[in-house]
Amino acid sequence: MQMLYNSDSFAVVSFDVPDAQGEGPLNRGGYEIVDKFARKEIFIQGALAESFKQGVQALIETGPSEEDMDSFIERFASLSQQPLVLH
Structure with a gap:
């Protein structure tokens, strides 16, 4: 888990989970995006996460x-x- 971006509006955290053989940096990982004003979050993975990464x-x-x-x-x-739920 790594904080990638944090502003007054958004926070973006990367989750990198390699596959069982240790190959592929984002095989089962993704990005959690928190909208601080709307108090909502989303976890994106797969093709959507790759699109987000390339866009950034x-x-x-x-x-x-x-x-x-x-x-x-x-x-x-x-x-x-x-x-958004705080524990």
């Missing part, structure tokens, strides 16, 4: 502002249905 990498190459990052993350966070 492309955005980083442009030197984005926090608003740019939040705008990109919001597209994925808008899919969240799970209310």
